[in-house]
Structures are given as C-alpha cells and as structure tokens.
Amino acid sequence: MTNTLHRIGDAESFKDDYIVFAIPTKVRKDPDAVTKLHRFLELAMEFKPVNLGDARHGGAIRPNKHLGPTAHWNRDNKPDFKAVIKGVNVATTCAAVFDNLDAAERFVKRVKEEDLGISVNVSTSITGAETCCEYANLSRHSVGYSLGFEGKTDKIPDTDTALLSTMCGHGMISHSLAKKMICFVKENRRTPEQAAAVLTRFCSCGIFNPSRAKRILEHARTGQK
Amino acid sequence: MKINPNKCVACGNCTYVCPMNAIYIDPAMNRATIDRDECVECYSCFNGLSQEHLNPSLVRGIRKVLSVLKVRFDPEPDVCPTAAFEPDELSWPRVVRRAFSDPSVPHESTGVEGRGTEEVKTNDVTGRVKVGEVGFTIEFGRPGVGVRFREIQEMCWTLAKANVSFEKRNPITSLMTDVPTGTLRSDILAEKVMSAIVEIKVPVERTEEVIRLVWDVEKQLDTVVALGVATRCEEDGEETVVLPILERLGYKPQRAKTNIGLGRLVTLEASGQAAAEVNGNAAAEVNGKMAVGAGAKTA
Numbered sequence: 001m002t003n004t005l006h007r008i009g010d011a012e013s014f015k016d017d018y019i020v021f022a023i024p025t026k027v028r029k030d031p032d033a034v035t036k037l038h039r040f041l042e043l044a045m046e047f048k049p050v051n052l053g054d055a056r057h058g059g060a061i062r063p064n065k066h067l068g069p070t071a072h073w074n075r076d077n078k079p080d081f082k083a084v085i086k087g088v089n090v091a092t093t094c095a096a097v098f099d100n101l102d103a104a105e106r107f108v109k110r111v112k113e114e115d116l117g118i119s120v121n122v123s124t125s126i127t128g129a130e131t132c133c134e135y136a137n138l139s140r141h142s143v144g145y146s147l148g149f150e151g152k153t154d155k156i157p158d159t160d161t162a163l164l165s166t167m168c169g170h171g172m173i174s175h176s177l178a179k180k181m182i183c184f185v186k187e188n189r190r191t192p193e194q195a196a197a198v199l200t201r202f203c204s205c206g207i208f209n210p211s212r213a214k215r216i217l218e219h220a221r222t223g224q225k
Numbered sequence: 226m227k228i229n230p231n232k233c234v235a236c237g238n239c240t241y242v243c244p245m246n247a248i249y250i251d252p253a254m255n256r257a258t259i260d261r262d263e264c265v266e267c268y269s270c271f272n273g274l275s276q277e278h279l280n281p282s283l284v285r286g287i288r289k290v291l292s293v294l295k296v297r298f299d300p301e302p303d304v305c306p307t308a309a310f311e312p313d314e315l316s317w318p319r320v321v322r323r324a325f326s327d328p329s330v331p332h333e334s335t336g337v338e339g340r341g342t343e344e345v346k347t348n349d350v351t352g353r354v355k356v357g358e359v360g361f362t363i364e365f366g367r368p369g370v371g372v373r374f375r376e377i378q379e380m381c382w383t384l385a386k387a388n389v390s391f392e393k394r395n396p397i398t399s400l401m402t403d404v405p406t407g408t409l410r411s412d413i414l415a416e417k418v419m420s421a422i423v424e425i426k427v428p429v430e431r432t433e434e435v436i437r438l439v440w441d442v443e444k445q446l447d448t449v450v451a452l453g454v455a456t457r458c459e460e461d462g463e464e465t466v467v468l469p470i471l472e473r474l475g476y477k478p479q480r481a482k483t484n485i486g487l488g489r490l491v492t493l494e495a496s497g498q499a500a501a502e503v504n505g506n507a508a509a510e511v512n513g514k515m516a517v518g519a520g521a522k523t524a
Contacts, residue, residue, distance in 0.1 A: 006451045011479045025347035063275040072301050119347040119488035129483035139462030141486030142345040144455035145478040151443040151450040155370045170328035171369045171419045172269045174244040198303045202273035204329045
C-alpha cells in the first residue's frame with residue numbers, strides 16, 4: 001500500500017492529512033489479527049477520524065449498489081464508520097485518516113498504550129510523523145521517503161487535479177473525475193463537501209482524505225492557494 | 226470489464242470515472258464502449274459507481290425528450306442508472322491487468338492487497354531492510370498513466386546488471402522467469418496495468434548509484450515513475466544517513482511513511498529467528514511460483 005506515500009504537495013499541504021494504518025504481515029500470520037484490527041479502528045473512532053477503511057472493503061463513504069431514484073435529491077454523504085469496523089473479516093490493512101495533528105498524536109499514543117503488537121505506520125509529512133512519535137514517546141523504526149514523480153511528468157495533470165487524484169495512490173480517482181468535480185464546484189453545481197464525497201467513494205482502501213479534498217476544492221473555486 | 230449495450234443509456238457518467246480514459250460513447254451505437262487495449266481491468270467503474278436499476282428504455286426516452294427540449298439536467302455524477310457494467314471472465318495473460326490494477330484484490334504471490342507489497346511497513350516484524358541497507362520502491366505508471374510490462378522489464382534488466390537484490394516477496398519478482406537477469410515472462414510484456422512496484426535492496430553506500438541508474442532508464446520510458454527510498458532508523462529514531470544523500474542529489478523529501486515500531490513490541494523475542502525463518506520460506510515460495518506468478522490459476 002504505497003498508495004498513501006506519493007501524495008503531491010509540500011509539508012504545509014499535509015497539515016490536515018495524517019494517515020495512521022495498521023498492517024499485519026503476511027509473512028508471519030497473526031491468528032488474532034482481525035480482532036486487533038477491529039480494536040485499532042474502534043480506538044480511532046475516539047479521535048474523530050475523517051475516514052476509516054480496510055483495503056478489502058473500502059472506506060467510510062461507499063458506493064451504493066441499490067440507489068433509489070430519489071437519491072439525486074437527497075444523497076447520503078455521511079461517513080458510516082461502524083460499517084467499516086463491522087466489515088473487517090480478514091487480516092488486511094486498516095487505516096484511519098485524521099485532519100489535524102492533535103488527533104493523530106493522541107491516536108498514536110493510544111495505539112501504543114493498547115499494545116496490539118501489529119505494525120503501525122504514519123503517512124504524512126516527515127515532520128508530522130516525527131511529532132506524532134515524540135508525543136507518544138516512540139522512536140521511529142523505519143522510514144520510507146517519497147521522492148515524488150519522475151520520468152514522463154508531462155503526463156501528470158494540473159496541480160489541483162493532481163492534489164486530489166494522488167490521494168488514492170492506487171489510481172482509482174481519475175483525473176477526469178477530479179477535474180469534473182473542480183468544475184462542478186466552480187459552477188456552484190455542487191458544494192466542496194458534496195464533490196469531495198463523490199471522489200471519496202472511488203477510493204477502495206478508505207485512505208482518501210475528504211477534509212483535505214474539501215479544502216483543495218474550495219481553493220480551486222477561486223484559484224487561491 | 227463489459228458494458229451491457231442493452232442496459233447502457235449513454236449518460237456518459239462512466240467516461241469520467243475511468244482512470245485510463247478508456248471509456249467513450251460510440252456515436253454509431255450511442256452506447257458507452259470500452260477500449261480494451263487501454264482498459265487495465267481496475268474495476269473502478271464497476272466498484273466505484275453507485276447503481277440504480279432503472280428501466281433502460283424509460284431512461285432513454287426521458288433523455289431523448291430532455292435533449293429535444295434542450296433541457297440540461299443534473300444527475301449525480303457517480304451513478305450508473307441502469308447497472309450496465311458486467312465483469313468479464315478474464316483469462317491469462319489479461320488477468321494480470323486486474324491483479325496489478327484493482328487494489329481490492331490480493332496479489333496471489335504475496336497475499337497483500339493494493340500493489341501487493343509490504344516494503345518497510347512491516348519492517349519491525351520482518352526485518353526486511355536492516356541497518357546499513359536501503360530499500361527502493363520503484364513504482365511505474367501512476368497517477369493514472371498506466372504502464373506495460375515491457376517498460377518495467379527495461380528497468381529490471383538494468384538493475385539486475387548492477388547486481389541489486391530483488392525483493393522475493395514482490396509481485397513483479399514473482400513474474401520473473403530469470404531473477405538474476407531481471408527477465409519477465411514473455412507472455413505478459415504487452416499487458417498494460419495501472420501501476421506496479423519493483424522492490425530492491427542495496428547497501429546504503431550504493432544509494433546514489435541506484436538512483437542514477439533509475440534516472441537513466443526512466444528517460445527512455447513512456448510513463449511516470451514514483452521513487453520511494455526506505456531505511457531503518459537509528460536507535461533514537463533519527464535517520465541521518467540516507468536523507469543527506471537524497472538532499473545531495475537534489476531531492477527535498479516532504480512526505481514519508483513512518484513505521485513507528487509497534488509490531489516489534491509483541492514479537493520481540495521471536496523477531497531475530499522469525500526474520501531469518503520467514504526470509505528462507507519466502508525464497509522457497511517464490512522459487513516455486515517463479516514460472517507462473519500472479520494469476521497462475523487461470524494460466
């Protein structure tokens with residue numbers, strides 16, 4: 001799940017983007033992994049995440065395969081965190097996304113106290129992760145730096161589109177849809193919150209950050225940074 | 226993936242959600258159509274679109290009337306009104322497209338969802354990258370650009386000539402017919418996928434050399450490369466070896482994935498032995514699967 005690593009942006013743009021994820025290794029299987037993942041997600045709930053997810057079933061704002069025709073007038077954009085927790089039934093990667101440092105720090109500390117014995121990673125700015133570790137009195141074990149995009153970079157879209165689409169590193173948020181949502185917000189056909197919810201549904205791991213997306217869409221409306 | 230022409234009403238919503246821009250409305254048929262060569266079987270259309278189950282004839286009729294009246298209507302943009310998408314029966318080698326593109330499907334070779342890699346995310350348990358070593362994740366194809374295996378092979382050949390160590394528990398390594406030369410199965414080379422990650426490991430002294438090799442090869446490829454460099458931190462959590470090398474090469478890393486070491490707390494007593502044991506097992510497992518790789522069941 002390198003999908004959280006290569007988000008476009010500088011450290012300042014990750015001020016509202018903290019992904020804490022638990023990943024049980026497949027090399028040495030833990031028979032209690034599912035129970036531990038449930039606990040990990042339940043603990044996350046205490047700190048008001050903006051998204052939760054598991055890599056097999058998706059995030060807290062999911063597509064609905066049986067929409068009624070009135071959905072076009074009263075679409076439900078609320079995250080369903082309990083459904084995510086209930087749905088975890090295999091040992092997979094589970095993630096909690098926060099939009100503020102305080103919540104991320106306190107969650108990391110709480111996870112440490114719980115001593116689940118499962119690998120936990122923080123994906124954010126380098127300094128953001130260091131701050132979380134300091135708060136929890138933890139030493140970083142390993143670090144994987146993103147060196148960004150190289151090669152045929154002319155294939156990467158404009159900045160606002162890339163800021164949105166790279167929030168799903170698996171590429172499930174298409175450039176075209178991200179651009180369309182920016183246009184919808186500019187035309188006042190959707191609020192930033194509604195447009196962010198549309199994009200969130202396509203992230204099948206639940207690591208998309210709808211709060212950051214809302215901020216990016218709001219800024220894209222006026223062109224302000 | 227298929228679109229059922231009897232159900233499709235040509236609303237166009239799916240043309241925007243396809244990460245590869247492989248869906249368009251065919252004017253002759255007036256139905257959504259998939260360019261099968263560009264489609265990477267990511268299932269974003271099938272998994273991501275919400276579905277209504279409206280009567281196609283009724284929807285087409287309403288759309289026609291509104292069109293004649295030049296009335297613009299504003300339906301939800303992430304809905305297929307008639308549930309027209311139908312998963313295709315994928316056979317080898319096309320099945321590798323889905324394995325490397327639909328993140329909800331675990332890779333057969335590693336059991337891991339997404340792109341099938343554990344990298345240093347479980348390093349506190351596996352000891353995959355040790356002190357004095359650097360792990361590289363060289364990812365091809367994103368965001369939303371895609372890559373064909375023949376381009377990945379170019380990089381693998383170059384890295385193999387430089388005697389790097391390919392990670393055994395990695396989906397690309399499992400598709401190599403000859404790991405020492407970095408040669409991939411010939412029957413997958415034309416297949417296009419959303420993205421794939423080559424994982425290698427070298428002593429820290431070779432960091433700059435490997436990065437320069439990647440720079441040389443990526444110039445020749447028609448895709449985007451996302452480079453990740455991972456290492457073990459020092460006892461106090463600091464990392465003062467690799468970051469200065471990266472900065473010397475002109476990088477200014479902003480973002481990182483940080484393993485905070487909690488996996489070690491429970492498995493501490495077994496970790497040394499376990500790491501040696503699992504690395505051995507992984508090697509045997511990969512050797513056994515080397516000739517088949519992902520999607521072997523349908524080969």
